[in-house]
Amino acid sequence: MQVYVIGLGHIGLPMACFIAISGKQVIGIDNNPQVIKAVKNGSINIYEHYNGLHISKLAKKLIDQGKLTVTKNLRTIDQHPGVFIVSVGIKSSDDFKQDISPIKEVMDTLVPQLKPGDLIIFRTTLIPGTIDEHVIPRLESLNIPVYLAYCPETMAETQAFQELNNNPIVMAGKDEESFAKAKEFFNSISDAPIHKASNIKTAELIKVVQNISRDVEIALVNEISVVAEALKVDTYEVLNLSNTHPRVKLLQPGPGVGGYCLPNALVYLKHTLLKGKNTDIPLSLMEVARKSNLDRPKKIVALIEQALKDVNKTLEKSCIAILGLAMKDNCADCRYSPAIDIAKMLTEKGAKVKGFDPVVGKKFPFQVDTLQECIVNSDCILITAVQPGI
Amino acid sequence: MQVYVIGLGHIGLPMACFIAISGKQVIGIDNNPQVIKAVKNGSINIYEHYNGLHISKLAKKLIDQGKLTVTKNLRTIDQHPGVFIVSVGIKSSDDFKQDISPIKEVMDTLVPQLKPGDLIIFRTTLIPGTIDEHVIPRLESLNIPVYLAYCPETMAETQAFQELNNNPIVMAGKDEESFAKAKEFFNSISDAPIHKASNIKTAELIKVVQNISRDVEIALVNEISVVAEALKVDTYEVLNLSNTHPRVKLLQPGPGVGGYCLPNALVYLKHTLLKGKNTDIPLSLMEVARKSNLDRPKKIVALIEQALKDVNKTLEKSCIAILGLAMKDNCADCRYSPAIDIAKMLTEKGAKVKGFDPVVGKKFPFQVDTLQECIVNSDCILITAVQPGI
Numbered sequence: 111m112q113v114y115v116i117g118l119g120h121i122g123l124p125m126a127c128f129i130a131i132s133g134k135q136v137i138g139i140d141n142n143p144q145v146i147k148a149v150k151n152g153s154i155n156i157y158e159h160y161n162g163l164h165i166s167k168l169a170k171k172l173i174d175q176g177k178l179t180v181t182k183n184l185r186t187i188d189q190h191p192g193v194f195i196v197s198v199g200i201k202s203s204d205d206f207k208q209d210i211s212p213i214k215e216v217m218d219t220l221v222p223q224l225k226p227g228d229l230i231i232f233r234t235t236l237i238p239g240t241i242d243e244h245v246i247p248r249l250e251s252l253n254i255p256v257y258l259a260y261c262p263e264t265m266a267e268t269q270a271f272q273e274l275n276n277n278p279i280v281m282a283g284k285d286e287e288s289f290a291k292a293k294e295f296f297n298s299i300s301d302a303p304i305h306k307a308s309n310i311k312t313a314e315l316i317k318v319v320q321n322i323s324r325d326v327e328i329a330l331v332n333e334i335s336v337v338a339e340a341l342k343v344d345t346y347e348v349l350n351l352s353n354t355h356p357r358v359k360l361l362q363p364g365p366g367v368g369g370y371c372l373p374n375a376l377v378y379l380k381h382t383l384l385k386g387k388n389t390d391i392p393l394s395l396m397e398v399a400r401k402s403n404l405d406r407p408k409k410i411v412a413l414i415e416q417a418l419k420d421v422n423k424t425l426e427k428s429c430i431a432i433l434g435l436a437m438k439d440n441c442a443d444c445r446y447s448p449a450i451d452i453a454k455m456l457t458e459k460g461a462k463v464k465g466f467d468p469v470v471g472k473k474f475p476f477q478v479d480t481l482q483e484c485i486v487n488s489d490c491i492l493i494t495a496v497q498p499g500i
Numbered sequence: 501m502q503v504y505v506i507g508l509g510h511i512g513l514p515m516a517c518f519i520a521i522s523g524k525q526v527i528g529i530d531n532n533p534q535v536i537k538a539v540k541n542g543s544i545n546i547y548e549h550y551n552g553l554h555i556s557k558l559a560k561k562l563i564d565q566g567k568l569t570v571t572k573n574l575r576t577i578d579q580h581p582g583v584f585i586v587s588v589g590i591k592s593s594d595d596f597k598q599d600i601s602p603i604k605e606v607m608d609t610l611v612p613q614l615k616p617g618d619l620i621i622f623r624t625t626l627i628p629g630t631i632d633e634h635v636i637p638r639l640e641s642l643n644i645p646v647y648l649a650y651c652p653e654t655m656a657e658t659q660a661f662q663e664l665n666n667n668p669i670v671m672a673g674k675d676e677e678s679f680a681k682a683k684e685f686f687n688s689i690s691d692a693p694i695h696k697a698s699n700i701k702t703a704e705l706i707k708v709v710q711n712i713s714r715d716v717e718i719a720l721v722n723e724i725s726v727v728a729e730a731l732k733v734d735t736y737e738v739l740n741l742s743n744t745h746p747r748v749k750l751l752q753p754g755p756g757v758g759g760y761c762l763p764n765a766l767v768y769l770k771h772t773l774l775k776g777k778n779t780d781i782p783l784s785l786m787e788v789a790r791k792s793n794l795d796r797p798k799k800i801v802a803l804i805e806q807a808l809k810d811v812n813k814t815l816e817k818s819c820i821a822i823l824g825l826a827m828k829d830n831c832a833d834c835r836y837s838p839a840i841d842i843a844k845m846l847t848e849k850g851a852k853v854k855g856f857d858p859v860v861g862k863k864f865p866f867q868v869d870t871l872q873e874c875i876v877n878s879d880c881i882l883i884t885a886v887q888p889g890i
Contacts, residue, residue, distance in 0.1 A: 354668040
């Protein structure tokens, strides 16, 4: 059985490696030639480790061993029946405009090449309803027996290999046979328990709901932290002791919410509601949480401004060292990273900003190469993500 | 060692019984003569069971065995050193006006009678700062060595005996010796692990934060349930499958939030912030959650109205059966119960309402005596709390 993993990003590449490790032959496909090049020469910058080995080295090793092939070409699928894992996401701009063309493009190239018995598994977060609207009609028009399942990936970045093997999978099939085929496939590569959703739209919604609930939890803990500070009570003591109760599980406060999934989740939900003409459904709690998380970097900037003022300094004449530019700890992902928002705001307000992150690679003009270079002569050190070496 | 439990409500009575069972001599005190009478004659209506025995029977048995004495008189404390557990709460009206006079009254009577070595343990939810402001100065004015600790009770009503024995305790002492004395006491009656908070205000805040976080979680799941219904997706499937993820723990939707603790928690927090002149602390998420939970009964009424309309009926000409009047399942507590709010709103809108609850006792004019009497000839059956026998 040939496995194709389409999209070699934060989800796709770990998955391709994970499946190859399990002993299956994997072809990884990404339409970005730079991604293909970086995977091939062992320089891809995703922060995952398998048994201590960085994923860039792991992928190269699997390629050298002939277990994994990577290519930008989805145009020559010649081994059937195949398992096609689609981990291509929806495109989302800085202002949260959604563009599902990547999904359509995959379908444009894949569908004409499908043969009876092929199994397609979408393993990406989608706007609920996407599969029903954009995928199933195209497959049905083929008029050949092709299987389709949807199961979102819920792993935490940096924990990919452990979570791919253990995290429970929520999955729905286009029909019973599709579910059975996809289940058989997952059972052959991992120990993860599989939970059946009654239809694909429900499974799509579940992923969005999981992300939104996390977004709300983060907003809540940040709000609590502001209260605790105002009351001159130790925030971490309040949180840690609150969590000694078996029914309380508060997260830790932070500089905001980044990464792809959480900031986009509510937008996905709104798209779905709008499509179903459900314009009057109140999302007040989710909206407030989202707004609060979006505003959090602004609050961090205000905190810095106040801290400088307390020692008779101004932002304009200060140099701020930002340590950790990724969207969260131990992570190479800078998408929607609050650290970057904070850097931008500080710069706009006239501060000098130096950023250091040993994991994310050189991406921003204000980045420096060493921790020492970053903090020397700084008036304020802001730790936005705890990375190895920080 | 003589133990006094002051306040024999939902927290105090189970605690008095729990301590008496452990082998200590307990005097339970409540200034409400009806409570004393009901405890004495085995008719108190709190829904707790110890080894299958209803608390009313248990308390009577402990009294008969001479292990528990109950009295309304706090004026003749003659055995020292004593442990005084104060489980008298703040009074709160229907419109959430707080009145801490019950705490002051206890102090008025208790303080003049204290002797060196006495230990006072407040075991109730307080507005953070209450002990520092209203209790400690009075004890210090005594100028004798008296110990003081604060540890909120976090047990779920109906689970009192199990949770009193197992739930971790967050506790703070007025000083190290107070903490040590109180810890020794709890270790002598239960297996509950004890976590030390660095000061009493922090411990008070922790309880309020725990309650608020629950309030937010409930608002979130109710919001999700409205979304799922609008999308014609099974709410319970979404929630149950979302919860298969190890980092997701959504609650179940319901008719609103009742009981004493949760509806009052945010008001307590606001009192504290106001007292510290922290008027500009944003509580937007907590506020939206609270409002959403307060509005929930109104939404249930709208749901009923729509359901009746769908079958060409109107509220004015309909009879609504409400099953379960307590603030939640398996519970006798009707304080701020959403079921009662719903009954009131339905009645105001001209509906005929019959309510049934086998646990709460006869308290409301619209209550009937049997399940059958409640549902016969009803146009709509609303289950607001699942009670034994419903």
